[in-house]
């Protein structure tokens with residue numbers, strides 16, 4: 214059976230392998246076991262009922278809560294040559310009757326229905342006369358009152374089970390909370406053993422948090438690196454949405470607003486323009502996003518702080534559904550926290566407590582110096598132990614980017630000490646900058662020796678230093694009053710016993726990163742993209758319903774000009790080939806002719822493997838050998854355009870798989886002192902060296918992973934000798 218599923222995957226959908234758990238779920242459905250599927254947004258839930266639907270003889274009914282989602286799915290399936298239709302209140306009477314007839318005649322494999330439509334007696338009677346093999350409940354969190362979109366009618370679907378004894382029931386959602394999951398299982402009377410939960414790690418999303426200083430400028434800098442890409446910018450208020458839209462528009466971006474203050478019509482139009490790539494950016498409040506299936510959203514910016522981690526995860530989840538790299542930027546402003554705290558203070562009792570905890574977790578996420586995926590996934594109850602995800606700002610930050618901030622730290626902390634360790638960061642910074650404000654004068658703080666000794670840096674930098682000192686455990690903050698106190702570690706730094714490293718620049722430079730590791734021809738991609746847009750506009754479809762971006766990227770990499778090559782491209786199954794294959798082959802061969810690119814038929818599958826795998830795998834060997842040959846660290850970093858973290862990672866691999874390496878050349882980048890190093894070696898003895906996470910924890914997260922890696926290299930090298 215699974216062979217059949219694999220055949221459909223490549224023939225109809227044009228995909229080459231299943232995503233995690235898709236195969237298991239499909240097998241379970243084909244065996245007619247009621248199944249609950251929990252996968253993050255973009256995880257590929259739809260395929261898990263669409264493929265069984267094409268294997269079953271009868272019809273599959275899909276319950277979906279939103280008209281836009283049904284329309285989107287039916288359009289995409291029709292493009293793939295699959296007979297799919299929907300029934301909901303948006304259809305004219307004529308179209309509705311037409312669709313009903315199609316269903317009655319047994320011409321339909323997948324029928325999408327609104328829950329209200331399904332529960333109508335006439336719909337049920339229609340379906341009872343057919344052979345219903347599967348009833349799928351998409352967005353199944355609507356069943357639960359604990360979910361974010363409870364819909365009472367969803368709870369009635371369970372009553373249909375006796376009426377369709379031959380149908381397998383399945384429920385799908387991206388909601389991770391166990392409470393909601395259990396609610397669904399109880400309502401539908403599913404066996405717990407038939408629950409499939411995928412990882413919530415979205416490993417194509419680059420997670421980045423920067424301190425919000427000049428948000429407009431920061432946003433413009435970011436957008437500069439994401440020209441012509443689709444993205445969403447979330448703001449807290451309607452006013453902010455309108456202002457930012459106007460600014461971006463003035464700077465030449467194609468952008469529209471979306472919030473509850475606009476008319477229904479205008480909202481719908483703006484959303485449609487975004488989906489059809491008529492505009493690239495939508496600036497929105499959290500009202501935007503439900504029912505958007507656009508797979509090529511390349512970035513999500515949080516211009517203001519999201520409500521909590523759960524909303525944050527949901528909002529960034531709208532980026533990169535197509536599996537290609539997407540960027541998520543959170544502008545984290547301490548002023549925003551004060552604003553939210555103000556609102557929280559208006560609340561009372563439990564509600565206030567919960568809100569405070571939510572905010573606290575969000576702050577911890579933003580302030581973490583370890584991999585961002587750790588706090589994020591821990592929040593959803595998932596264990597995440599990878600040392601370096603490679604796709605968040607912290608894991609990508611090289612030691613080189615940190616500078617010595619010992620002197621600044623000492624200035625700041627001595628000012629904290631001189632004022633009795635009872636004042637907050639704002640006041641300390643006022644003193645350092647030599648401010649003449651009333652509070653400073655009233656307290657006679659203009660007489661202190663630390664008054665005005667910090668004029669070399671602007672306010673933002675000092676505020677940032679104060680946060681870095683807190684995060685690094687040199688200062689603690691009194692939660693109730695905000696007063697800063699110096700810890701033992703802080704005193705050690707004050708006395709010059711330890712060096713402090715950190716960031717002095719609050720400006721962040723955004724890099725423009727390729728969205729795939731394929732080396733594709735950008736110009737050809739542009740040509741194919743506008744061809745796709747033309748076709749899409751003619752048929753009134755969004756461009757992604759014609760081809761996903763990945764299809765165009767592969768075409769611009771492999772230059773397929775034969776049927777066989779074309780069908781090996783991602784997303785090209787039979788129907789797509791028949792519809793568009795010849796056209797795109799022509800575009801490609803014309804392009805090749807124009808630029809004198811030799812056209813050779815090639816085995817794309819092999820090429821894909823080379824590009825994706827082998828070349829990358831051998832890198833650690835090359836780097837390991839260079840390092841062993843005595844080449845300087847800087848020379849290697851320059852030659853391979855590599856960050857120090859990556860270098861150390863390659864060396865770790867080399868040391869593991871080939872032979873231990875002497876890392877003495879790396880000792881000068883170690884941040885921790887000799888005494889700490891000794892303790893780390895003791896922890897290696899005790900806990901082993903396979904995983905660094907336990908050692909990291911045992912050291913109270915005070916030693917960075919890069920330090921731990923270097924020390925581990927040395928430990929292995931010494932043990933060998």
Ligand code: ADP
Pocket residue numbers: 228229230231232235252253254255256257258259260506508534535536761
């Ligand atoms: P979900 O409903 O879980 O949010 P979708 O079912 O909409 O996710 O799938 C997200 C995207 O991933 C879609 O564009 C889909 O075509 C694509 N996709 C799903 N499964 C695969 C696969 N096995 N290989 C390649 N692309 C896939």
Ligand code: MG
Pocket residue numbers: 258259
């Ligand atoms: Mg879905």
Ligand code: ZN
Pocket residue numbers: 583584585586601602603604605606607608
């Ligand atoms: Zn990371």
